[in-house]
Amino acid sequence: MSTPVLSVDDLRTQFPTDRGVVRAVDGVSLSIEPGEIVGLVGESGSGKSVLAESVLGIVEEPGEIAGGDIRFDGESLLEMTDEQRQSIRGGRMSMIFQDPMNSLNPTLTVGEQIAETVRLHQDTGESVTLSAELKRKIVGAAKNGEAWRRAIEMLESVQIPEPEARADDFPHQFSGGMRQRAMIAMALACEPDLVIADEPTTALDVTIQAQILEELEDLKDEFDTAILLITHDLAVVAETCDRVNVMYAGEIVERAETRELFSSPEHPYTQGLIASTPQLENPDATLEPIEGNVPDLIDIEYACHFAPRCPEAERECFERAPEFRSVGDDHEAACLRRGPAGDRL
Numbered sequence: 001m002s003t004p005v006l007s008v009d010d011l012r013t014q015f016p017t018d019r020g021v022v023r024a025v026d027g028v029s030l031s032i033e034p035g036e037i038v039g040l041v042g043e044s045g046s047g048k049s050v051l052a053e054s055v056l057g058i059v060e061e062p063g064e065i066a067g068g069d070i071r072f073d074g075e076s077l078l079e080m081t082d083e084q085r086q087s088i089r090g091g092r093m094s095m096i097f098q099d100p101m102n103s104l105n106p107t108l109t110v111g112e113q114i115a116e117t118v119r120l121h122q123d124t125g126e127s128v129t130l131s132a133e134l135k136r137k138i139v140g141a142a143k144n145g146e147a148w149r150r151a152i153e154m155l156e157s158v159q160i161p162e163p164e165a166r167a168d169d170f171p172h173q174f175s176g177g178m179r180q181r182a183m184i185a186m187a188l189a190c191e192p193d194l195v196i197a198d199e200p201t202t203a204l205d206v207t208i209q210a211q212i213l214e215e216l217e218d219l220k221d222e223f224d225t226a227i228l229l230i231t232h233d234l235a236v237v238a239e240t241c242d243r244v245n246v247m248y249a250g251e252i253v254e255r256a257e258t259r260e261l262f263s264s265p266e267h268p269y270t271q272g273l274i275a276s277t278p279q280l281e282n283p284d285a286t287l288e289p290i291e292g293n294v295p296d297l298i299d300i301e302y303a304c305h306f307a308p309r310c311p312e313a314e315r316e317c318f319e320r321a322p323e324f325r326s327v328g329d330d331h332e333a334a335c336l337r338r339g340p341a342g343d344r345l
Protein backbone atom coordinates (compact mmCIF):
# COMPACT_ATOMS: atom_id res chain seq x y z
CA MET A 1 0.00 0.00 0.00
CA SER A 2 1.20 3.47 -0.81
CA THR A 3 1.21 6.24 1.78
CA PRO A 4 -2.09 8.10 1.57
CA VAL A 5 -1.77 11.68 0.34
CA LEU A 6 -4.08 12.72 3.13
CA SER A 7 -5.08 10.89 6.23
CA VAL A 8 -7.32 12.48 8.80
CA ASP A 9 -7.58 10.67 12.10
CA ASP A 10 -10.27 11.30 14.72
CA LEU A 11 -10.22 15.02 13.96
CA ARG A 12 -12.10 17.42 16.23
CA THR A 13 -12.50 21.05 15.26
CA GLN A 14 -14.60 23.34 17.41
CA PHE A 15 -15.68 26.95 17.85
CA PRO A 16 -16.30 28.39 21.28
CA THR A 17 -19.36 30.68 21.10
CA ASP A 18 -21.58 32.50 23.58
CA ARG A 19 -24.10 29.72 23.34
CA GLY A 20 -21.63 26.90 23.85
CA VAL A 21 -19.02 24.98 21.91
CA VAL A 22 -19.86 24.27 18.25
CA ARG A 23 -18.40 20.87 17.46
CA ALA A 24 -18.25 21.30 13.71
CA VAL A 25 -15.97 18.32 13.08
CA ASP A 26 -16.48 15.71 15.74
CA GLY A 27 -14.18 12.73 15.41
CA VAL A 28 -13.73 12.45 11.64
CA SER A 29 -11.37 9.98 9.99
CA LEU A 30 -10.80 9.69 6.26
CA SER A 31 -8.00 9.02 3.83
CA ILE A 32 -7.18 9.77 0.22
CA GLU A 33 -4.79 7.76 -1.93
CA PRO A 34 -2.62 9.36 -4.62
CA GLY A 35 -4.59 10.27 -7.74
CA GLU A 36 -8.00 9.53 -6.27
CA ILE A 37 -11.08 11.76 -6.32
CA VAL A 38 -12.80 11.40 -2.98
CA GLY A 39 -16.18 12.99 -2.35
CA LEU A 40 -17.38 14.54 0.90
CA VAL A 41 -21.12 15.02 0.78
CA GLY A 42 -23.79 16.08 3.24
CA GLU A 43 -26.43 18.73 3.91
CA SER A 44 -25.60 22.34 4.62
CA GLY A 45 -24.14 22.79 8.08
CA SER A 46 -22.75 19.27 8.43
CA GLY A 47 -19.15 20.47 8.82
CA LYS A 48 -17.71 19.84 5.35
CA SER A 49 -16.09 23.24 4.92
CA VAL A 50 -14.71 23.27 8.46
CA LEU A 51 -13.10 19.91 7.73
CA ALA A 52 -11.51 21.39 4.59
CA GLU A 53 -10.36 24.48 6.50
CA SER A 54 -8.83 22.22 9.15
CA VAL A 55 -6.79 20.37 6.55
CA LEU A 56 -5.70 23.62 4.93
CA GLY A 57 -4.83 25.15 8.29
CA ILE A 58 -7.19 28.10 7.80
CA VAL A 59 -9.80 27.55 10.52
CA GLU A 60 -11.21 30.92 11.51
CA GLU A 61 -10.43 32.23 15.00
CA PRO A 62 -11.50 31.43 17.65
CA GLY A 63 -12.01 28.01 16.10
CA GLU A 64 -9.41 25.41 16.93
CA ILE A 65 -8.40 21.85 16.27
CA ALA A 66 -9.04 20.21 19.61
CA GLY A 67 -7.95 16.68 18.85
CA GLY A 68 -6.86 14.11 16.31
CA ASP A 69 -4.28 14.33 13.57
CA ILE A 70 -3.97 15.29 9.91
CA ARG A 71 -1.17 13.72 7.88
CA PHE A 72 -0.14 14.97 4.49
CA ASP A 73 2.15 12.64 2.52
CA GLY A 74 2.81 10.88 5.81
CA GLU A 75 3.76 13.97 7.82
CA SER A 76 1.62 15.49 10.56
CA LEU A 77 0.43 18.94 9.51
CA LEU A 78 -0.41 19.73 13.11
CA GLU A 79 3.20 19.29 14.19
CA MET A 80 4.52 21.62 11.50
CA THR A 81 5.34 25.28 11.97
CA ASP A 82 3.08 27.86 10.33
CA GLU A 83 5.87 28.52 7.88
CA GLN A 84 6.09 24.88 6.83
CA ARG A 85 2.33 24.67 6.42
CA GLN A 86 2.28 27.84 4.41
CA SER A 87 4.89 26.57 2.01
CA ILE A 88 2.81 23.43 1.39
CA ARG A 89 -0.39 25.42 0.84
CA GLY A 90 -0.64 26.64 -2.74
CA GLY A 91 2.20 24.30 -3.73
CA ARG A 92 1.91 20.61 -2.86
CA MET A 93 -1.61 21.17 -1.56
CA SER A 94 -3.95 23.69 -3.13
CA MET A 95 -7.57 24.69 -3.04
CA ILE A 96 -10.47 25.69 -5.23
CA PHE A 97 -13.43 27.48 -3.67
CA GLN A 98 -16.96 28.22 -4.77
CA ASP A 99 -16.39 31.87 -5.49
CA PRO A 100 -13.20 32.54 -7.41
CA MET A 101 -13.78 36.31 -7.12
CA ASN A 102 -12.88 35.99 -3.43
CA SER A 103 -9.76 33.98 -4.12
CA LEU A 104 -8.37 35.83 -7.13
CA ASN A 105 -6.59 39.11 -6.64
CA PRO A 106 -8.61 41.76 -8.55
CA THR A 107 -5.55 43.97 -9.07
CA LEU A 108 -3.35 41.37 -10.79
CA THR A 109 -3.85 39.98 -14.27
CA VAL A 110 -4.86 36.35 -14.38
CA GLY A 111 -1.57 35.34 -16.01
CA GLU A 112 0.46 37.22 -13.42
CA GLN A 113 -1.23 35.58 -10.46
CA ILE A 114 -0.67 32.12 -11.81
CA ALA A 115 2.96 33.01 -12.54
CA GLU A 116 3.35 34.36 -8.99
CA THR A 117 2.12 31.08 -7.54
CA VAL A 118 4.66 29.23 -9.63
CA ARG A 119 7.46 31.57 -8.56
CA LEU A 120 6.48 31.19 -4.92
CA HIS A 121 6.38 27.43 -4.88
CA GLN A 122 8.75 26.24 -7.56
CA ASP A 123 12.35 27.13 -7.85
CA THR A 124 12.32 29.01 -11.13
CA GLY A 125 15.12 31.32 -10.03
CA GLU A 126 12.80 34.27 -10.57
CA SER A 127 12.28 36.66 -7.70
CA VAL A 128 8.89 37.08 -6.11
CA THR A 129 7.84 40.63 -5.47
CA LEU A 130 4.52 42.33 -5.03
CA SER A 131 5.40 44.70 -7.82
CA ALA A 132 6.00 41.95 -10.35
CA GLU A 133 2.96 43.14 -12.28
CA LEU A 134 4.30 46.66 -12.43
CA LYS A 135 7.74 45.50 -13.46
CA ARG A 136 6.26 43.37 -16.16
CA LYS A 137 4.31 46.29 -17.53
CA ILE A 138 7.31 48.57 -17.54
CA VAL A 139 10.10 46.22 -18.47
CA GLY A 140 8.17 43.31 -19.88
CA ALA A 141 10.87 41.06 -18.48
CA ALA A 142 8.81 38.53 -16.57
CA LYS A 143 7.04 37.48 -19.73
CA ASN A 144 10.13 35.70 -20.94
CA GLY A 145 10.34 33.78 -17.69
CA GLU A 146 9.52 30.17 -17.04
CA ALA A 147 6.73 31.08 -14.61
CA TRP A 148 4.89 33.15 -17.22
CA ARG A 149 5.24 30.36 -19.79
CA ARG A 150 3.84 27.96 -17.23
CA ALA A 151 0.86 30.29 -16.62
CA ILE A 152 0.02 30.34 -20.32
CA GLU A 153 0.38 26.57 -20.52
CA MET A 154 -2.00 26.13 -17.59
CA LEU A 155 -4.59 28.52 -19.05
CA GLU A 156 -4.40 26.49 -22.22
CA SER A 157 -4.88 23.20 -20.40
CA VAL A 158 -8.05 24.50 -18.72
CA GLN A 159 -9.33 25.46 -22.19
CA ILE A 160 -9.19 29.23 -21.96
CA PRO A 161 -9.33 30.34 -25.59
CA GLU A 162 -6.41 32.49 -26.78
CA PRO A 163 -4.55 31.99 -23.51
CA GLU A 164 -1.74 34.37 -24.39
CA ALA A 165 -4.09 37.27 -24.90
CA ARG A 166 -6.39 36.37 -22.03
CA ALA A 167 -3.50 36.06 -19.57
CA ASP A 168 -3.31 39.85 -19.66
CA ASP A 169 -6.93 40.22 -18.56
CA PHE A 170 -7.95 41.03 -15.01
CA PRO A 171 -10.31 38.61 -13.19
CA HIS A 172 -13.35 40.88 -13.69
CA GLN A 173 -12.88 40.61 -17.46
CA PHE A 174 -13.49 36.86 -17.25
CA SER A 175 -16.92 35.18 -17.13
CA GLY A 176 -17.82 33.14 -14.03
CA GLY A 177 -16.94 29.85 -15.72
CA MET A 178 -13.64 31.23 -17.01
CA ARG A 179 -12.75 32.56 -13.59
CA GLN A 180 -13.33 29.14 -12.09
CA ARG A 181 -11.11 27.67 -14.82
CA ALA A 182 -8.43 30.21 -13.98
CA MET A 183 -8.72 29.17 -10.31
CA ILE A 184 -8.23 25.56 -11.34
CA ALA A 185 -5.26 26.52 -13.49
CA MET A 186 -3.74 28.29 -10.50
CA ALA A 187 -4.49 25.39 -8.16
CA LEU A 188 -2.81 22.92 -10.51
CA ALA A 189 0.08 25.08 -11.70
CA CYS A 190 2.52 23.57 -9.20
CA GLU A 191 1.32 20.02 -9.80
CA PRO A 192 0.02 19.54 -6.27
CA ASP A 193 -0.39 16.11 -4.67
CA LEU A 194 -3.77 17.19 -3.31
CA VAL A 195 -6.43 19.67 -4.34
CA ILE A 196 -9.25 20.50 -1.97
CA ALA A 197 -12.25 21.69 -3.94
CA ASP A 198 -15.10 23.08 -1.81
CA GLU A 199 -18.28 23.39 -3.90
CA PRO A 200 -16.19 24.29 -6.97
CA THR A 201 -19.10 24.36 -9.39
CA THR A 202 -22.05 25.30 -7.21
CA ALA A 203 -22.23 28.90 -8.45
CA LEU A 204 -22.13 27.91 -12.13
CA ASP A 205 -24.91 26.93 -14.47
CA VAL A 206 -25.40 23.26 -15.17
CA THR A 207 -23.67 23.08 -18.57
CA ILE A 208 -20.57 24.91 -17.42
CA GLN A 209 -20.61 22.86 -14.22
CA ALA A 210 -20.46 19.63 -16.21
CA GLN A 211 -17.64 20.94 -18.39
CA ILE A 212 -15.59 22.01 -15.42
CA LEU A 213 -16.04 18.72 -13.59
CA GLU A 214 -14.98 16.87 -16.70
CA GLU A 215 -11.92 19.07 -16.95
CA LEU A 216 -11.06 18.49 -13.34
CA GLU A 217 -11.15 14.76 -14.00
CA ASP A 218 -8.92 15.10 -17.06
CA LEU A 219 -6.47 17.24 -15.16
CA LYS A 220 -6.42 14.76 -12.32
CA ASP A 221 -5.31 12.12 -14.80
CA GLU A 222 -2.78 14.40 -16.45
CA PHE A 223 -1.14 15.53 -13.21
CA ASP A 224 -1.98 12.51 -11.02
CA THR A 225 -3.42 14.84 -8.39
CA ALA A 226 -5.69 13.57 -5.63
CA ILE A 227 -8.84 15.62 -5.13
CA LEU A 228 -11.09 16.02 -2.11
CA LEU A 229 -14.35 17.17 -3.68
CA ILE A 230 -16.78 18.76 -1.27
CA THR A 231 -20.37 19.22 -2.35
CA HIS A 232 -23.95 18.91 -1.20
CA ASP A 233 -24.85 17.73 -4.70
CA LEU A 234 -25.11 13.96 -5.03
CA ALA A 235 -25.20 14.16 -8.84
CA VAL A 236 -21.76 15.80 -8.82
CA VAL A 237 -20.42 13.04 -6.60
CA ALA A 238 -21.93 10.26 -8.70
CA GLU A 239 -20.44 11.79 -11.84
CA THR A 240 -16.96 12.53 -10.56
CA CYS A 241 -15.79 10.64 -7.48
CA ASP A 242 -14.05 7.29 -6.99
CA ARG A 243 -15.07 7.03 -3.36
CA VAL A 244 -17.51 8.90 -1.17
CA ASN A 245 -17.73 9.91 2.49
CA VAL A 246 -21.13 10.96 3.73
CA MET A 247 -21.03 13.53 6.52
CA TYR A 248 -23.77 14.40 8.97
CA ALA A 249 -23.65 16.79 11.93
CA GLY A 250 -19.88 16.72 12.30
CA GLU A 251 -19.43 13.00 11.71
CA ILE A 252 -18.81 10.66 8.79
CA VAL A 253 -21.70 8.19 8.76
CA GLU A 254 -20.96 6.12 5.68
CA ARG A 255 -18.15 5.51 3.20
CA ALA A 256 -17.87 3.36 0.10
CA GLU A 257 -16.86 3.30 -3.50
CA THR A 258 -19.16 5.59 -5.46
CA ARG A 259 -21.02 2.95 -7.43
CA GLU A 260 -21.52 0.80 -4.34
CA LEU A 261 -22.80 3.77 -2.35
CA PHE A 262 -25.43 4.69 -4.92
CA SER A 263 -26.50 1.14 -5.72
CA SER A 264 -26.76 0.03 -2.09
CA PRO A 265 -26.78 2.92 0.35
CA GLU A 266 -26.97 1.57 3.89
CA HIS A 267 -27.04 4.37 6.44
CA PRO A 268 -30.58 5.74 6.89
CA TYR A 269 -29.18 9.24 6.37
CA THR A 270 -27.60 8.34 3.03
CA GLN A 271 -30.80 6.59 2.01
CA GLY A 272 -32.72 9.73 2.93
CA LEU A 273 -30.33 11.97 0.99
CA ILE A 274 -30.66 9.84 -2.13
CA ALA A 275 -34.46 9.66 -1.84
CA SER A 276 -34.62 13.45 -1.58
CA THR A 277 -32.48 14.09 -4.68
CA PRO A 278 -34.00 14.38 -8.16
CA GLN A 279 -32.85 11.53 -10.40
CA LEU A 280 -31.69 12.25 -13.92
CA GLU A 281 -33.16 9.03 -15.33
CA ASN A 282 -36.39 9.47 -13.47
CA PRO A 283 -37.14 13.17 -13.03
CA ASP A 284 -40.83 12.61 -12.26
CA ALA A 285 -40.26 10.30 -9.32
CA THR A 286 -41.66 11.72 -6.09
CA LEU A 287 -39.02 13.14 -3.81
CA GLU A 288 -39.08 12.42 -0.13
CA PRO A 289 -37.24 15.07 1.82
CA ILE A 290 -35.62 14.06 5.10
CA GLU A 291 -37.77 15.57 7.82
CA GLY A 292 -36.23 18.06 10.20
CA ASN A 293 -32.95 19.93 9.97
CA VAL A 294 -29.29 19.45 10.71
CA PRO A 295 -29.03 20.29 14.42
CA ASP A 296 -26.81 23.19 15.38
CA LEU A 297 -23.73 21.44 16.54
CA ILE A 298 -23.74 22.66 20.14
CA ASP A 299 -24.09 20.16 22.97
CA ILE A 300 -25.57 17.31 20.98
CA GLU A 301 -26.44 14.95 23.78
CA TYR A 302 -27.64 11.93 21.87
CA ALA A 303 -25.20 9.25 20.74
CA CYS A 304 -26.15 8.94 17.06
CA HIS A 305 -26.42 12.48 15.72
CA PHE A 306 -29.01 11.41 13.15
CA ALA A 307 -31.27 9.57 15.60
CA PRO A 308 -33.87 12.37 16.06
CA ARG A 309 -34.52 12.47 12.29
CA CYS A 310 -34.11 8.77 11.64
CA PRO A 311 -37.19 6.76 10.69
CA GLU A 312 -35.59 3.63 12.12
CA ALA A 313 -34.21 4.96 15.39
CA GLU A 314 -34.72 2.95 18.57
CA ARG A 315 -34.13 4.18 22.06
CA GLU A 316 -30.64 2.64 22.12
CA CYS A 317 -29.63 4.79 19.13
CA PHE A 318 -29.84 7.84 21.41
CA GLU A 319 -27.70 6.20 24.05
CA ARG A 320 -24.97 4.16 22.38
CA ALA A 321 -22.56 5.69 19.85
CA PRO A 322 -22.52 3.77 16.56
CA GLU A 323 -19.13 2.46 15.46
CA PHE A 324 -18.27 1.80 11.83
CA ARG A 325 -19.36 -1.64 10.67
CA SER A 326 -18.76 -3.41 7.42
CA VAL A 327 -21.91 -3.44 5.29
CA GLY A 328 -20.39 -4.56 1.99
CA ASP A 329 -17.22 -4.64 -0.04
CA ASP A 330 -15.04 -1.76 1.18
CA HIS A 331 -18.24 -0.29 2.47
CA GLU A 332 -18.86 0.87 6.03
CA ALA A 333 -21.72 2.53 7.85
CA ALA A 334 -21.93 3.91 11.38
CA CYS A 335 -25.41 2.76 12.39
CA LEU A 336 -26.49 0.37 15.14
CA ARG A 337 -29.26 -0.91 12.90
CA ARG A 338 -26.86 -2.02 10.15
CA GLY A 339 -24.03 -4.49 9.80
CA PRO A 340 -23.66 -8.23 10.40
CA ALA A 341 -26.90 -9.84 11.64
CA GLY A 342 -25.53 -10.62 15.10
CA ASP A 343 -24.48 -7.01 15.76
CA ARG A 344 -27.54 -5.30 14.38
CA LEU A 345 -30.00 -3.68 16.72
Ligand SMILES: Nc1ncnc2c1ncn2[C@@H]1O[C@H](COP(=O)(O)OP(=O)(O)OP(=O)(O)O)[C@@H](O)[C@H]1O
Nearest residue numbers: 015022024043044045046047048049050060232297
Ligand atom coordinates in the same frame (compact mmCIF):
# COMPACT_ATOMS: atom_id res chain seq x y z
N1 LIG B 1 -16.30 30.72 12.27
C1 LIG B 1 -17.27 29.99 12.83
N2 LIG B 1 -17.75 30.26 14.07
C2 LIG B 1 -18.73 29.53 14.64
N3 LIG B 1 -19.32 28.47 14.03
C3 LIG B 1 -18.88 28.15 12.80
C4 LIG B 1 -17.85 28.88 12.12
N4 LIG B 1 -17.63 28.32 10.90
C5 LIG B 1 -18.51 27.30 10.82
N5 LIG B 1 -19.25 27.18 11.94
C6 LIG B 1 -20.31 26.21 12.23
O1 LIG B 1 -19.83 24.92 11.93
C7 LIG B 1 -20.89 24.12 11.40
C8 LIG B 1 -20.43 23.49 10.10
O2 LIG B 1 -20.32 24.50 9.09
P1 LIG B 1 -19.73 24.20 7.64
O3 LIG B 1 -19.61 25.50 6.97
O4 LIG B 1 -18.51 23.38 7.77
O5 LIG B 1 -20.88 23.33 6.99
P2 LIG B 1 -20.92 22.79 5.48
O6 LIG B 1 -21.19 21.33 5.58
O7 LIG B 1 -19.73 23.23 4.75
O8 LIG B 1 -22.23 23.51 4.93
P3 LIG B 1 -22.51 24.13 3.45
O9 LIG B 1 -22.94 22.97 2.59
O10 LIG B 1 -23.61 25.09 3.71
O11 LIG B 1 -21.26 24.78 2.97
C9 LIG B 1 -22.09 25.03 11.25
O12 LIG B 1 -22.94 24.79 12.36
C10 LIG B 1 -21.50 26.41 11.32
O13 LIG B 1 -22.42 27.30 11.87
Ligand code: NI
Nearest residue numbers: 048049050198
Ligand atom coordinates in the same frame (compact mmCIF):
# COMPACT_ATOMS: atom_id res chain seq x y z
NI1 NI C 1 -19.42 24.42 3.11
